Amino acid sequence: MTLVTLPLVLALVVLVQGASFGQDERLRYDNYSVYKVKFETREQRSVLRKLVEDRENFRLWHEAKDELHLMVSPGAFGELGTELQKTNTTAELFISNVQELIDTEDAANRKASRDGSFGWTKYNSLAEIYAWLDDILAAYPAITESFEVGQSYEGRTIRGIKISYKSNNPGVLIESNIHAREWITSATATWLINEFLTSTDKLVRDLAENHDWYIVPVLNVDGFVYTHEKDRMWRKTRQPSEISSCIGADPNRNYDSHWMENDGASSNPCAEDYGGPKPFSEPEIQAMSEFVISIKDKINVLLAFHSYSQLLLSPYGHTKEEFPPNFDDMMEVAQAYGDAVESLPYGTVYRYGSAAGILYPASGATIDWAYNEQGVQISYTIEFRDTGRYGFILPPVHIVPNAEEALIGITALLEKCKDLGYLGLKTGL
Structure with a gap:
C-alpha cells in the first residue's frame, strides 16, 4: 500500500478525461485513484458519503466504521480535496491508477487462457x-x-x-x-x-x-x-x-x-x-x-x-x-x-x-x-x-x-x- 497524502497527489496529478470506452468497447478507468478516507464523526461520514451520489466521479469501494475507500475520477481530485478540508479529514492513496490494475489482470487472464x-x-x-x-x-x-x-x-x-x-x-x-x-x-x-x-x-x-x-x-x-x-x-x-x-x-x-x-x-x-x-x-x-x-x-x-x-x-x-x-x-x-x-x-x-x-x-x-x-x-x-x-x-x-x-x-x-x-x-x- 502506498501512503500518499491527497495534497501531494493533487500537486502531481495531470487531469485527464474520466472513464471512457476504449477500442474494445469496455469502460476504462485511466488515472482513477482509490483513497482511504479516515473520519471520526457521523457528520463527517455523512458529508463524505454524499460524494458517491455523483457516480461519474466517486465510487464507494469499501466502508467501515471509521473509514471509506473511494475511487475518484481524475477530474474530481479538487472536489475531494475541498471536502477533506471542509470536514477536517485525511486521505491516503491506495491505488494510483485503477486501469493499470485492470490491464495487468487482463494480461494475466489472456496468458493463462x-x-x-x-x-x-x-x-x-x-x-x-x-x-x-x-x-x-x-x-x-x-x-x-x-x-x-x-x-x-x-x-x-x-x-x-x-x-x-x-x-x-x-x-x-x-x-x-x-x-x-x-x-x-x-x-x-x-x-x-x-x-x-x-x-x-x-x-x-x-x-x-x-x-x-x-x-x-x-x-x-x-x-x-x-x-x-x-x-x-x-x-x-x-x-x-x-x-x-x-x-x-x-x-x-x-x-x-x-x-x-x-x-x-x-x-x-x-x-x-x-x-x-x-x-x-x-x-x-x-x-x-x-x-x-x-x-x-x-x-x-x-x-x-x-x-x-x-x-x-x-x-x-x-x-x-x-x-x-x-x-x-x-x-x-x-x-x-x-x-x-x-x-x-x-x-x-x-x-x-x-x-x-x-x-x-x-x-x-x-x-x-x-x-x-x-x-x-x-x-x-x-x-x-x-x-x-x-x-x-x-x-x-x-x-x-x-x-x-x-x-x-x-x-x-x-x-x-x-x-x-x-x-x-x-x-x-
Missing part, C-alpha cells in the same frame, strides 16, 4: 464456468447434481451444483458473486468444488464427504457478464429502474429482512447500495430466496462469499444495538475460521463481528434474511482478500492462496459448529 483449459491461474467467464460445471457433472454423476436457482432479468440461468457423498449429512450453502465485480468469489467457489471432488488429502475428504454442499458460483449472472464485457467495476444487477436512467440494484440489499432500515441501503437508484424499489424486486434475489426456502430444512450453515477486507460478518446487519441470541456462538465459530487462516504460511489476518458492528448498517442482506426469516442459525458473509492494496482487482496469482485459506477456514468453522451442536439433522430431512 492460451491453452484453452479451465483453471485457477486466471478469472473465468460465466460461459467458461458453466462449461466446466457440465464437465464436472458428467465426470461425477453419482455424487454431483445440477440445480437451477432461476432466471436473471436478462434471461440467463442461475446455476448451482450439489455435492453429496452420502445421506444424512448436514448441509452447507455457498452463495458467490452476488456482487458482480468480486471475481475472487466465484474463482474460490469453483476451486472448492474441484477440491471436494478430486483432492486425496484426508482433511479435504472428511470435509467433502461429511457435508452436503449446495454451491452457487455466480448469483448475479447479468452483472458478472457485464463486468467481463463492459465495465470491470460494476457491482449491481442489470434491471432498469422505472424512476431513473440508472441501472440495477444492490442484490445484497434486496432481501425482505429489515429492508431499508436504519440507513442500511440507499433509496437512490444511482447509488451502489441501492436497495431496489421494493424487497425482492430483483429476479435473481426472488429466485434465490425461493430456492433457499425449498431446501431450508437441509441447510445448517450459509456462507456468502464477498470481497474485499478480510472479514467474517455475522447478523445483524440492520442494527449494531442488538445482537442475535446465539451471537457468542457465532463469534466462537468466526474466531475458529480466523485462527485457522492465520495459521497458514501466508499469515493472512481476518477480523470478525456483526456486520453492523464492525462495518456499518447493511439491511436486506442475504445473511440476515437467512438467519431472521429462514432459521439458518449459522450465517456469515466472508469478505476475502485483500485489505485495499488491490481491492476488487485482486491479481489472479492470489486465487489459489485465497482459496486455500477459505478451505482451511471453512474446515475449522464447521468443526466448531459441530462442537457447538449446529450440525445435527434438521426437521424435515
Whole structure:
C-alpha cells in the first residue's frame, strides 16, 4: 500500500478525461485513484458519503466504521480535496491508477487462457464456468447434481451444483458473486468444488464427504457478464429502474429482512447500495430466496462469499444495538475460521463481528434474511482478500492462496459448529 497524502497527489496529478470506452468497447478507468478516507464523526461520514451520489466521479469501494475507500475520477481530485478540508479529514492513496490494475489482470487472464483449459491461474467467464460445471457433472454423476436457482432479468440461468457423498449429512450453502465485480468469489467457489471432488488429502475428504454442499458460483449472472464485457467495476444487477436512467440494484440489499432500515441501503437508484424499489424486486434475489426456502430444512450453515477486507460478518446487519441470541456462538465459530487462516504460511489476518458492528448498517442482506426469516442459525458473509492494496482487482496469482485459506477456514468453522451442536439433522430431512 502506498501512503500518499491527497495534497501531494493533487500537486502531481495531470487531469485527464474520466472513464471512457476504449477500442474494445469496455469502460476504462485511466488515472482513477482509490483513497482511504479516515473520519471520526457521523457528520463527517455523512458529508463524505454524499460524494458517491455523483457516480461519474466517486465510487464507494469499501466502508467501515471509521473509514471509506473511494475511487475518484481524475477530474474530481479538487472536489475531494475541498471536502477533506471542509470536514477536517485525511486521505491516503491506495491505488494510483485503477486501469493499470485492470490491464495487468487482463494480461494475466489472456496468458493463462492460451491453452484453452479451465483453471485457477486466471478469472473465468460465466460461459467458461458453466462449461466446466457440465464437465464436472458428467465426470461425477453419482455424487454431483445440477440445480437451477432461476432466471436473471436478462434471461440467463442461475446455476448451482450439489455435492453429496452420502445421506444424512448436514448441509452447507455457498452463495458467490452476488456482487458482480468480486471475481475472487466465484474463482474460490469453483476451486472448492474441484477440491471436494478430486483432492486425496484426508482433511479435504472428511470435509467433502461429511457435508452436503449446495454451491452457487455466480448469483448475479447479468452483472458478472457485464463486468467481463463492459465495465470491470460494476457491482449491481442489470434491471432498469422505472424512476431513473440508472441501472440495477444492490442484490445484497434486496432481501425482505429489515429492508431499508436504519440507513442500511440507499433509496437512490444511482447509488451502489441501492436497495431496489421494493424487497425482492430483483429476479435473481426472488429466485434465490425461493430456492433457499425449498431446501431450508437441509441447510445448517450459509456462507456468502464477498470481497474485499478480510472479514467474517455475522447478523445483524440492520442494527449494531442488538445482537442475535446465539451471537457468542457465532463469534466462537468466526474466531475458529480466523485462527485457522492465520495459521497458514501466508499469515493472512481476518477480523470478525456483526456486520453492523464492525462495518456499518447493511439491511436486506442475504445473511440476515437467512438467519431472521429462514432459521439458518449459522450465517456469515466472508469478505476475502485483500485489505485495499488491490481491492476488487485482486491479481489472479492470489486465487489459489485465497482459496486455500477459505478451505482451511471453512474446515475449522464447521468443526466448531459441530462442537457447538449446529450440525445435527434438521426437521424435515
